[in-house]
Structure formats: C-alpha cells, structure tokens
Amino acid sequence: MKFLVCISNVPDTTTKIAFTPDNKEFNKAGVQFVINPWDEYALTRAIELKEAQGGGTVTVLNVGEADTEPNIRKALAIGADDAIRVNAAPKDAFFVAQQIANVAKEGAYDVILMGKESIDYNGFQVHGMVGELLGIPTVAPAMKLDMSGNTATLEREIEGGKEIVQVNTPFVASCQQPMCEPRIPNMRGIMTARTKPLKVVEPTGDAPRTAVAEYALPPKKQGVKLIPAENAGELIKLLRNEAKVI
Amino acid sequence: MSVLVVVECDGGEVKKSSLEVASYGSQVAQMLGTTATAVAVGEATEANLAKLGEQGISKVLYDAEPRLKDFVNGAYTKLIAAAAQKEDSKIIVLANSNIGASVGSRLSVRLQASLATNVVELPKTDGGSFVVKRGAFSGKAFADVKLEGERKIIAVKKNSIEALHEAGKTAQVESFSAQLTDADFADAPKQVVMQDQAGGILLPEADKVVSGGRGMKGPENWNLIEDLAKAIGAATACSKPVSDVDWRPHHEHVGQTGITVSPNLYIACGISGAIQHLAGVNSSKVIVVINKDPEAPFFKAADYGIVGDVFDVLPKLTQAVKELS
Structure with a gap:
C-alpha cells in the first residue's frame, strides 16, 4: 500500500510571533521551524500501518522552498521511505491542495494523510480540497485509523462525540491525537535519511484564491488582577460585577 | 442572490x-x-x-x-x-x-x-x-x-x-x-458514539469552561472542578498531561493539539500554562488562573488570578457562587 503523508514546515510552538514591517508576512528571522505537530500523527501512523502490513511505502510530501528540507529529512529519519518537495511557497490552502492532488494522482497513492491543521495558518481546509479535487472521500478530523485490506475504519471527531466511519482506498484523512504516539528520529534513522530519495518538482495549477492583506497581534492583556486566596469568594463577585461573565 | x-x-x-x-x-x-x-x-x-x-x-x-x-x-x-x-x-x-x-x-x-x-x-x-x-x-x-x-x-x-x-x-x-x-x-457513519457530558454542556460550544491540570493531583479530585462548573453552568476541560495519563478523556483536552476553545470565561485550576496549552485557550475573553505557584507562566496570560491551593480555593468559589444565587 502506498501512503502519502503531507507535512508543513511551521514555526516552533514557542516562537514569539512577529511580522515584517509592512505586516504582510511572518518574520522568519531567527525562528526555528519544525514539522507541524499535527502532521506528526499522520506520519507516525502511516509508518505503523506500513510496518503492520509488512510492505508498502510511505512518501512524505511538502509544498515549500528549499529551506524546508531539514524537516523533510527529519521525516525521512522518523521512517518515511522517500520524499517529494513541490518547490513553491505555500501561498494558500487551495494552492497547496492542488499540488498535493497532483502528486497524489501521478503517484496513485492509496492513503493520503495529513495533520488536522497547521499551527501557523490554522486553516483546516486542505484535506477537503484534496479529497474534492481527486473525487475521493475525506475523513476529518480522524482520531483513529485502522486498515484491513483496502478498507479503512476511522473514528472521526464530531462536536460532542465521534463517528465510526469506513471508507475504501483511496481516501484522505486529517489526523489528530490520540491516533498514535508520534515517533522521534533515532540515530540509525538519521544516518539512513541522508541517502533516501528527495525529489523536487515544480508547482502546477491555478492561482491562489486568497491573500493575506495584513497580519496583526492581539491587543495586550491589562495584566493579572490578583485576589488573596483567603478571600477567594471575592473573585466570583468580580466575575459577575466587573467582568460580567457569570 | x-x-x-x-x-x-x-x-x-x-x-x-x-x-x-x-x-x-x-x-x-x-x-x-x-x-x-x-x-x-x-x-x-x-x-x-x-x-x-x-x-x-x-x-x-x-x-x-x-x-x-x-x-x-x-x-x-x-x-x-x-x-x-x-x-x-x-x-x-x-x-x-x-x-x-x-x-x-x-x-x-x-x-x-x-x-x-x-x-x-x-x-x-x-x-x-x-x-x-x-x-x-x-x-x-x-x-x-x-x-x-x-x-x-x-x-x-x-x-x-x-x-x-x-x-x-x-x-x-x-x-x-x-x-x-x-x-x-457512501461515507455515512457505521456508528455514532456520543460522549457522556457532565452537566450536559458540550466543551466546543461552551461559553464558560472550568479546566484542571496536573495540580489536581488525580482523577478522584475532579469533583471539585465539576462542582464549580455545575454552579456556574460551565463545561469541564483539562490540560494535555491530564488526558495523556487518562485522568480525563481526550475530548476534554484543550491546547495546541487538542480542542481550541474561546469561551467568555476560562478558569484554569492547577495548570501551569505551557505555551501549548495557551495556544488552545488564549482567545478566551476572560481567563482566571488558580495556582499555588506564583511563578506559573499562566498568570501572565490571565485577567484574574489567585495564588493558592486549588483544594482550598475551589470549594470557596463554588460556595460563593451558591451564595450569589
């Protein structure tokens, strides 16, 4: 079975968010980039399923410029077999979805996995767009994924519960915990990753449909108002009379 | 149109x-x-x-x-x-x-x-x-x-x-x-499993949330969280470490890789405020933090705070709500 795992390259969780002086772009200066934490669930689960099947391949796909390659190598070190990088900045969800759909179609992948959303843009859009472009089912967000032959059984989170869904390959799933315990690379993986194939392809498809006009930071908090523990009941009065939330 | x-x-x-x-x-x-x-x-x-x-x-x-x-x-x-x-x-x-x-x-x-x-x-x-x-x-x-x-x-x-x-x-x-x-x-669910909702309030829909972290010391102490939640009509939630050790179910986990909530009121009890947790709650309108460690980073993101023991503070809050109504 051929697994395609889509990863994004995102600022590390602890990054202090700042923008270029015109507020049109994220300021990458001095920022450490990581594999999107949600995508780690997709990657590890694909590797686990491949191992359980005793065959098949896991291909990792990233839409990004050359500076994303360290994290693509990291994904290879975690256990993917080969990688494809579409050589373009990820302009918007639709643009990225077209690149993924194109690679998926050419490679005839059976299972296309990605994280629920990226922690930078928080779009939660790409899964459905890829599914629709390819005319195949999407399951989002998936908390559990098991395969039996060509049939996948998934748990999809819905507000207030979950649905048990069965789909046949090919399909798209956007993954979240508790699907698996994401793996970290070991020394052997890091060594072998250096020589695994990483193919670079040029983007195709239509123009993006959205553009960021401006980024802004949220207004600063006023600072915390502390209430002495022995007077805890006072907090409830403040929440009612001052903050007006209860 | x-x-x-x-x-x-x-x-x-x-x-x-x-x-x-x-x-x-x-x-x-x-x-x-x-x-x-x-x-x-x-x-x-x-x-x-x-x-x-x-x-x-x-x-x-x-x-x-x-x-x-x-x-x-x-x-x-x-x-x-x-x-x-x-x-x-x-x-x-x-x-x-x-x-x-x-x-x-x-x-x-x-x-x-x-x-x-x-x-x-x-x-x-x-x-x-x-x-x-x-x-x-x-x-x-x-x-x-x-x-x-x-x-x-x-x-x-x-x-x-x-x-x-x-x-x-x-x-x-x-x-x-x-x-x-x-x-x-064709992709209809084979089965739909709804959660048992404490107090009947769905976390993603809630406009008030009471949330507990490792400072609650164990699942047996969650009645303190639930009592306050019930008194103010809130849903209950937890931090990632709490759901990781199965004190609470995954669907209550708020944070970067859990649920993102933006209620009017978020009360964090015994949660230090790791950046991954803040990512799931930082658009809440009013944040209250109760923690015995005055250095807990969560206080920096809070509107109201109590430096104190959750086991002492939570019952007082629940009592104060009951006295209001």
Missing part, C-alpha cells in the same frame, strides 16, 4: 454556534442589500427553524431525509451545493466546526469559491474588495484575508460573533430536496 447560511442542528435544536453563524450571515446580507437563507442539517424541528427569524434569517430550507440526521460528508456537501444553486448564493457562511470545515473545504473546490476559516469579525467591503479577519498562529495573531473571486465561503469561529435576538421575527421554513441518492451516503 441571497447569502446562504448553514445551520447545524442537534436533537431538534439549532446549535448555539449556528445561531452566531446565522447572525453573521444576515448581517452580511444586510451589508450587501440582500436577504439571508439558511439550509439546515442534522435533526431539527420546524418550530426551532422558524425561530431563526430572530437571527435575521428570512427563509430556511430543510431536507427531511432521515439519513441526514448524522453527519455524512458527501451528502451534506451535495445538499449545501444544491441549496447554494437554488438561491444563487455567492456567499456561504458556516461554523468553523468539524462539520463546517469538512463540508466547507469540499464546497470551495466544487463551487470554485474562495474560503476563509476561523473568521472572527464581519467582513470589510471597502472599494470592492472583500476582507475578513481570521485567527492565525494558534491564537497568537490575526490575519486580514482578502477573498478573491465571485463566490466566497466563510467559516465563523465559535463565540466570536454576538448572536442577534430580534424577538418575534420568524423565518419561513420550506421543504427542500437535494435529490440525494444512496451513493451520496
């Missing part, structure tokens, strides 16, 4: 987030000099759908096909696309929920529409452009996004828009069939 609003219903009722979506849609319609039509999904009653008039909706389309009671991605997408075609809608508004994101993303490709999710404000339409403000960087920033093209889909973040309540206004409920076939239900 009217603005099309997707309202999600459950157990006959329109979800709170969909009342917000309906209010958003009707205000956009007003800006554009048109009307707002809703298409309802899930289990609804005609009386509750008619009440969407209070949110400014003029007409509600409802397909009574029983298999639409549960979320089916293929069927919902086709139903909404058909409703958009019938109403000649250029703008579709839905909730930024799991259903809204699943359907909205597919629809954007099918209808060749631009899509913005996680939207927190009404659009700005100066000079012919259409710009919406959305949350980005896990609550650490906002982005003004320009939506191109003739058709646009907007997924509205929960608890960002005040629901309208114009008492006495009713919407006309019209039965509607999207001519769904068995093939549209």
Whole structure:
C-alpha cells in the first residue's frame, strides 16, 4: 500500500510571533521551524500501518522552498521511505491542495494523510480540497485509523462525540491525537535519511484564491488582577460585577 | 442572490454556534442589500427553524431525509451545493466546526469559491474588495484575508460573533430536496458514539469552561472542578498531561493539539500554562488562573488570578457562587 503523508514546515510552538514591517508576512528571522505537530500523527501512523502490513511505502510530501528540507529529512529519519518537495511557497490552502492532488494522482497513492491543521495558518481546509479535487472521500478530523485490506475504519471527531466511519482506498484523512504516539528520529534513522530519495518538482495549477492583506497581534492583556486566596469568594463577585461573565 | 447560511442542528435544536453563524450571515446580507437563507442539517424541528427569524434569517430550507440526521460528508456537501444553486448564493457562511470545515473545504473546490476559516469579525467591503479577519498562529495573531473571486465561503469561529435576538421575527421554513441518492451516503457513519457530558454542556460550544491540570493531583479530585462548573453552568476541560495519563478523556483536552476553545470565561485550576496549552485557550475573553505557584507562566496570560491551593480555593468559589444565587 502506498501512503502519502503531507507535512508543513511551521514555526516552533514557542516562537514569539512577529511580522515584517509592512505586516504582510511572518518574520522568519531567527525562528526555528519544525514539522507541524499535527502532521506528526499522520506520519507516525502511516509508518505503523506500513510496518503492520509488512510492505508498502510511505512518501512524505511538502509544498515549500528549499529551506524546508531539514524537516523533510527529519521525516525521512522518523521512517518515511522517500520524499517529494513541490518547490513553491505555500501561498494558500487551495494552492497547496492542488499540488498535493497532483502528486497524489501521478503517484496513485492509496492513503493520503495529513495533520488536522497547521499551527501557523490554522486553516483546516486542505484535506477537503484534496479529497474534492481527486473525487475521493475525506475523513476529518480522524482520531483513529485502522486498515484491513483496502478498507479503512476511522473514528472521526464530531462536536460532542465521534463517528465510526469506513471508507475504501483511496481516501484522505486529517489526523489528530490520540491516533498514535508520534515517533522521534533515532540515530540509525538519521544516518539512513541522508541517502533516501528527495525529489523536487515544480508547482502546477491555478492561482491562489486568497491573500493575506495584513497580519496583526492581539491587543495586550491589562495584566493579572490578583485576589488573596483567603478571600477567594471575592473573585466570583468580580466575575459577575466587573467582568460580567457569570 | 441571497447569502446562504448553514445551520447545524442537534436533537431538534439549532446549535448555539449556528445561531452566531446565522447572525453573521444576515448581517452580511444586510451589508450587501440582500436577504439571508439558511439550509439546515442534522435533526431539527420546524418550530426551532422558524425561530431563526430572530437571527435575521428570512427563509430556511430543510431536507427531511432521515439519513441526514448524522453527519455524512458527501451528502451534506451535495445538499449545501444544491441549496447554494437554488438561491444563487455567492456567499456561504458556516461554523468553523468539524462539520463546517469538512463540508466547507469540499464546497470551495466544487463551487470554485474562495474560503476563509476561523473568521472572527464581519467582513470589510471597502472599494470592492472583500476582507475578513481570521485567527492565525494558534491564537497568537490575526490575519486580514482578502477573498478573491465571485463566490466566497466563510467559516465563523465559535463565540466570536454576538448572536442577534430580534424577538418575534420568524423565518419561513420550506421543504427542500437535494435529490440525494444512496451513493451520496457512501461515507455515512457505521456508528455514532456520543460522549457522556457532565452537566450536559458540550466543551466546543461552551461559553464558560472550568479546566484542571496536573495540580489536581488525580482523577478522584475532579469533583471539585465539576462542582464549580455545575454552579456556574460551565463545561469541564483539562490540560494535555491530564488526558495523556487518562485522568480525563481526550475530548476534554484543550491546547495546541487538542480542542481550541474561546469561551467568555476560562478558569484554569492547577495548570501551569505551557505555551501549548495557551495556544488552545488564549482567545478566551476572560481567563482566571488558580495556582499555588506564583511563578506559573499562566498568570501572565490571565485577567484574574489567585495564588493558592486549588483544594482550598475551589470549594470557596463554588460556595460563593451558591451564595450569589
């Protein structure tokens, strides 16, 4: 079975968010980039399923410029077999979805996995767009994924519960915990990753449909108002009379 | 053309987030000099759908096909696309929920529409452009996004828009069939498992949340969290370490890789405030932190704080709420 795992390259969780002086772009200066934490669930689960099947391949796909390659190598070190990088900045969800759909179609992948959303843009859009472009089912967000032959059984989170869904390959799933315990690379993986194939392809498809006009930071908090523990009941009065939330 | 609003219903009722979506849609319609039509999904009653008039909706389309009671991605997408075609809608508004994101993303490709999710404000339409403000960087920033093209889909973040309540206004409920076939239900769920909700309040829909971390010392102490939650009508939640060790179920985990909430009130009990946790709660309107460690980073993100032992403070708070009412 051929697994395609889509990863994004995102600022590390602890990054202090700042923008270029015109507020049109994220300021990458001095920022450490990581594999999107949600995508780690997709990657590890694909590797686990491949191992359980005793065959098949896991291909990792990233839409990004050359500076994303360290994290693509990291994904290879975690256990993917080969990688494809579409050589373009990820302009918007639709643009990225077209690149993924194109690679998926050419490679005839059976299972296309990605994280629920990226922690930078928080779009939660790409899964459905890829599914629709390819005319195949999407399951989002998936908390559990098991395969039996060509049939996948998934748990999809819905507000207030979950649905048990069965789909046949090919399909798209956007993954979240508790699907698996994401793996970290070991020394052997890091060594072998250096020589695994990483193919670079040029983007195709239509123009993006959205553009960021401006980024802004949220207004600063006023600072915390502390209430002495022995007077805890006072907090409830403040929440009612001052903050007006209860 | 009217603005099309997707309202999600459950157990006959329109979800709170969909009342917000309906209010958003009707205000956009007003800006554009048109009307707002809703298409309802899930289990609804005609009386509750008619009440969407209070949110400014003029007409509600409802397909009574029983298999639409549960979320089916293929069927919902086709139903909404058909409703958009019938109403000649250029703008579709839905909730930024799991259903809204699943359907909205597919629809954007099918209808060749631009899509913005996680939207927190009404659009700005100066000079012919259409710009919406959305949350980005896990609550650490906002982005003004320009939506191109003739058709646009907007997924509205929960608890960002005040629901309208114009008492006495009713919407006309019209039965509607999207001519769904068995093939549209191919990805129907085999089974739907609903959670046992403490106090009956769904975490993603809640406007108040009481949340516990490792400082609660064990699942046996959660009655303190539940008592306060019940007293103020809040949902309960927890931090990632708590769900990782199974003190609480995963669906209560708020944080970067869990649920993102933006309630009016978030009370954090014994949670230090790791950056991953803040990513899930930092758009809450009022944050209260109770922690015995005055250096806990969460205090920096809080509006109100109590430096003290949760086992001492929580019962006092619950008692104080009871004395108010």
